[in-house]
Each structure stands twice: as C-alpha cells, then as structure tokens.
Amino acid sequence: MPETEIIFSVQESHEGGYEARALGYSIFTQADTMDELKLNVREAVRCHFDDGQLLPAIRLVEATRILGSAKGEFTVPDDFNDRLPKEIEDLFW
Numbered sequence: 001m002p003e004t005e006i007i008f009s010v011q012e013s014h015e016g017g018y019e020a021r022a023l024g025y026s027i028f029t030q031a032d033t034m035d036e037l038k039l040n041v042r043e044a045v046r047c048h049f050d051d052g053q054l055l056p057a058i059r060l061v062e063a064t065r066i067l068g069s070a071k072g073e074f075t076v077p078d079d080f081n082d083r084l085p086k087e088i089e090d091l092f093w
Contacts (some may be wrong), residue, residue, distance in 0.1 A: 002057050006025060006056045006057055007024075008021065008023070008041055008061065009063045010037065010063060019033055019037075020037055020041050042058065045058060
C-alpha cells in the first residue's frame with residue numbers, strides 16, 4: 001500500500017535559509033526562504049516517485065531538536081545494554 005503522507009523535518013540551515021529532510025525517505029532540499037522551500041519540497045517529492053505514481057500528501061514539521069545538539073550532555077555506556085544513569089533514565093518517564 002503506498003504511503004499517503006510524507007513528513008518533512010524543517011529547520012534553519014547553519015549556512016542561512018532553511019532545509020527540509022523527509023522522515024523515512026532519502027529526500028532532502030534547502031532554500032533561502034520558506035516559500036521557496038515549500039516549492040523545492042514539492043519538486044523533490046515529484047522527482048523521487050515514478051511518473052504516474054500517486055504522490056503522497058506533504059507535511060512540514062518544524063524540528064525542535066537539532067541532531068547532535070545534546071553532544072556532551074551524557075555518554076553512552078561501553079556496554080550498550082547497561083542501564084543509563086538514573087537522572088537520564090528519568091527523562092524518559
């Protein structure tokens with residue numbers, strides 16, 4: 001069954017402007033303005049799918065956390081299966 005919606009995570013780019021990355025797909029685009037970004041996202045989705053294939057709806061969601069922004073706030077134990085420290089574990093409950 002084809003997907004009915006593609007969600008894009010949108011954030012401001014370090015170089016200026018905006019960037020959008022599809023969740024679950026290899027689709028990425030960027031632009032100087034939000035209006036340009038919306039157009040670029042539509043075009044990128046069209047290019048990603050085969051001609052004649054029904055295109056899914058597009059939803060843009062503002063990213064609330066930047067990947068790597070918690071660097072240095074905690075460390076992963078040597079054994080990945082070890083329990084996290086209580087103060088980190090409490091953040092999930």
